[in-house]
Amino acid sequence: xxxxxxxxxxxxxxxxxxxxxxxxxxxxxxxxxxxxxxxxxxxxxxxxxxxxxxxxxxxxxxxxxxxxxxxxxxxxxxxxxxxxxxxxxxxxxxxxxxxxxxxxxxxxxxxxxxxxxxxxxxxxxxxxxxxxxxxxxxxxxxxxxxxxxxxxxxxxxxxxxxxxxxxxxxxxxxxxxxxxxxxxxxxxxxxxxxxxxxxxxxxxxxxxxxxxxxxxxxxxxxxxxxxxxxxxxxxxxxxxxxxxxxxxxxxxxxxxxxxxxxxxxxxxxxxxxxxxxxxxxxxxxxxxxxxxxxxxxxxxxxxxxxxxxxxxxxxxxxxxxxxxxxxxxxxxxxxxxxxxxxxxxxxxxxxxxxxxxxxxxxxxxxxxxxxxxxxxxxxxxxxxxxxxxxx
Amino acid sequence: xxxxxxxxxxxxxxxxxxxxxxxxxxxxxxxxxxxxxxxxxxxxxxxxxxxxxxxxxxxxxxxxxxxxxxxxxxxxxxxxxxxxxxxxxxxxxxxxxxxxxxxxxxxxxxxxxxxxxxxxxxxxxxxxxxxxxxxxxxxxxxxxxxxxxxxxxxxxxxxxxxxxxxxxxxxxxxxxxxxxxxxxxxxxxxxxxxxxxxxxxxxxxxxxxxxxxxxxxxxxxxxxxxxxxxxxxxxxxxxxxxxxxxxxxxxxxxxxxxxxxxxxxxxxxxxxxxxxxxxxxxxxxxxxxxxxxxxxxxxxxxxxxx
Numbered sequence: 001x002x003x004x005x006x007x008x009x010x011x012x013x014x015x016x017x018x019x020x021x022x023x024x025x026x027x028x029x030x031x032x033x034x035x036x037x038x039x040x041x042x043x044x045x046x047x048x049x050x051x052x053x054x055x056x057x058x059x060x061x062x063x064x065x066x067x068x069x070x071x072x073x074x075x076x077x078x079x080x081x082x083x084x085x086x087x088x089x090x091x092x093x094x095x096x097x098x099x100x101x102x103x104x105x106x107x108x109x110x111x112x113x114x115x116x117x118x119x120x121x122x123x124x125x126x127x128x129x130x131x132x133x134x135x136x137x138x139x140x141x142x143x144x145x146x147x148x149x150x151x152x153x154x155x156x157x158x159x160x161x162x163x164x165x166x167x168x169x170x171x172x173x174x175x176x177x178x179x180x181x182x183x184x185x186x187x188x189x190x191x192x193x194x195x196x197x198x199x200x201x202x203x204x205x206x207x208x209x210x211x212x213x214x215x216x217x218x219x220x221x222x223x224x225x226x227x228x229x230x231x232x233x234x235x236x237x238x239x240x241x242x243x244x245x246x247x248x249x250x251x252x253x254x255x256x257x258x259x260x261x262x263x264x265x266x267x268x269x270x271x272x273x274x275x276x277x278x279x280x281x282x283x284x285x286x287x288x289x290x291x292x293x294x295x296x297x298x299x300x301x302x303x304x305x306x307x308x309x310x311x312x313x314x315x316x317x318x319x320x321x322x323x324x325x326x327x328x329x330x331x332x333x334x335x336x337x338x339x340x341x342x343x344x345x346x347x348x349x350x351x352x353x354x355x356x357x358x359x360x361x362x363x364x365x366x367x368x369x370x371x372x373x374x375x376x377x378x379x380x381x382x383x384x385x386x387x388x389x390x391x
Numbered sequence: 392x393x394x395x396x397x398x399x400x401x402x403x404x405x406x407x408x409x410x411x412x413x414x415x416x417x418x419x420x421x422x423x424x425x426x427x428x429x430x431x432x433x434x435x436x437x438x439x440x441x442x443x444x445x446x447x448x449x450x451x452x453x454x455x456x457x458x459x460x461x462x463x464x465x466x467x468x469x470x471x472x473x474x475x476x477x478x479x480x481x482x483x484x485x486x487x488x489x490x491x492x493x494x495x496x497x498x499x500x501x502x503x504x505x506x507x508x509x510x511x512x513x514x515x516x517x518x519x520x521x522x523x524x525x526x527x528x529x530x531x532x533x534x535x536x537x538x539x540x541x542x543x544x545x546x547x548x549x550x551x552x553x554x555x556x557x558x559x560x561x562x563x564x565x566x567x568x569x570x571x572x573x574x575x576x577x578x579x580x581x582x583x584x585x586x587x588x589x590x591x592x593x594x595x596x597x598x599x600x601x602x603x604x605x606x607x608x609x610x611x612x613x614x615x616x617x618x619x620x621x622x623x624x625x626x627x628x629x630x631x632x633x634x635x636x637x638x639x640x641x642x643x644x645x646x647x648x649x650x651x652x653x654x655x656x657x658x659x660x661x662x663x664x665x666x667x668x669x670x671x672x673x674x675x676x677x678x679x680x681x682x683x684x685x686x687x688x689x690x691x692x693x694x695x696x697x
Binding site for chain 1: 430431432434435441442445446447448450452453454455456457458459460462463465466467468469470471473474475476477478480481483485488505506508509510512513
């Protein structure tokens with residue numbers, strides 16, 4: 001066992017290095033920059049065989065990644081916020097061309113007003129782009145999921161790009177002890193990419209052809225099917241990773257959910273705080289729990305349904321506004337997952353942390369107490385609450 | 392210069408595509424394929440050539456070909472070039488693969504100029520061919536940074552006040568040369584051996600190379616589709632489109648014109664300039680274009696003299 005002190009960004013860079021990526025094409029942006037800086041240094045020091053394409057924009061970053069991925073190479077990139085927004089067009093193309101690119105996303109608020117701190121509005125804006133989305137809680141998870149992401153992306157039943165999302169600054173810049181695998185263990189777990197189709201002079205194929213009304217729909221239907229395959233593949237990859245690392249992952253992590261009457265659903269770093277608060281309340285006999293989806297796309301609807309169906313009141317935390325929508329994105333997905341139940345939990349949405357606004361244990365305690373009240377009375381007074389904002 | 396006898400009879404660009412009759416792009420694509428020296432990958436930008444040659448489930452390309460988006464052919468090519476190199480470093484034996492990026496003038500002069508500049512600055516070993524038909528023809532003839540002064544397009548329409556596009560064509564070769572690349576050239580498919588020689592040269596350069604090849608568009612230029620090659624010959628004979636190259640810091644004229652024609656000869660046979668002749672003969676605009684042609688020719692002569 002080797003424990004290294006690393007920030008979330010460093011953990012992602014280290015994982016990409018051990019994953020023996022052929023190409024990194026990336027553009028710096030706060031708070032992702034450390035990832036590309038570390039990787040540039042690996043290249044400069046000859047520690048990797050990787051070609052580092054130091055592009056002039058995020059749009060070109062993902063474009064170069066798509067080109068590289070089509071040759072059969074293993075490809076990694078990283079971005080954040082405005083950079084992700086600039087990639088938006090290419091995100092749909094990367095998934096449509098079935099390029100298993102892995103991208104670290106240091107989640108950050110979108111302009112305007114400009115803000116460099118963490119929230120999920122960047123990736124939530126791309127949630128329908130056909131990328132698998134994983135949200136991590138800390139640098140250890142950032143490391144573990146980056147390695148697992150290549151296996152999931154490159155699986156022949158999936159062949160889709162994956163984003164590993166880590167909260168800007170809270171994870172990207174916080175140093176923690178990260179238990180890393182040795183290089184050989186990672187190589188054995190990952191092996192090299194074996195593409196089904198590639199740009200190969202010996203077997204010439206056309207990629208990115210024009211599809212009209214007669215074929216486009218079938219392509220999109222196949223992509224939907226690939227998304228449906230993700231969870232089976234992810235579960236298998238996570239089981240194998242547990243054998244190697246001792247750390248078990250899956251579509252989500254549940255705490256106290258077996259008997260919870262009130263629960264918090266949240267993604268990313270907030271889950272750690274929420275669990276701590278839930279633990280404290282449970283020691284006082286309160287039946288509360290925390291459900292943290294690691295996997296946000298495809299959304300593990302059936303599992304979320306099973307985990308929440310016995311709960312009386314659920315607070316869904318969204319770290320992004322979905323302006324004009326009935327709820328934030330995560331809450332919308334949770335509500336949809338539960339609509340088949342005859343007896344549904346009472347659900348309310350908590351919009352919090354926009355632009356990196358800090359969330360304290362006392363904030364979460366307030367929400368959980370509110371959820372406990374609702375569990376008792378069955379009355380939701382406020383369907384959407386804005387936590388920690390000046391009204 | 393190559394001779395006809397030296398050209399391969401292989402046709403890597405198949406007939407049956409849906410390009411318009413008289414379109415220069417089919418001819419240029421076919422000529423480009425005749426200049427290849429080995430395993431090659433084509434990266435194409437969105438545009439006429441892409442939409443007309445790869446309508447799923449058909450393709451005209453008998454070599455690996457990829458289209459990704461409109462503005463990023465150079466960036467995609469960067470990834471392809473570097474990926475083959477990286478995979479070779481980890482022991483995958485593909486041998487050398489040439490990479491050619493192809494885009495129209497919209498994808499090059501305008502929306503793709505940033506990606507092109509970045510790729511040239513980084514120095515990837517690839518050839519970039521701009522198939523320059525001087526407007527956004529794929530979307531129905533809108534002006535681009537390459538559209539000539541005075542041309543009538545749907546977004547620079549000849550009106551009662553403004554006689555076609557007010558601005559002048561960008562100097563693409565100058566922009567590319569300013570990146571310090573080894574090779575950049577203009578070409579016209581009317582001079583097939585000059586073009587094919589340049590494609591081969593561009594592939595042989597160790598680093599980025601750019602060719603801006605003028606492509607006649609019967610629909611957008613509004614000329615008889617049987618006279619396409621004549622149009623791009625006239626473009627050269629009138630010095631409207633000088634054929635020259637920039638090689639390792641030196642400019643060189645490739646085609647000297649023995650019998651110079653006034654630019655009017657080029658303008659009057661194309662509907663896009665028709666408003667300069669009817670209902671009123673716009674001598675002022677035609678003179679202005681002639682002066683610009685002369686000045687550009689002298690500028691290039693000066694570059695070649697140094």
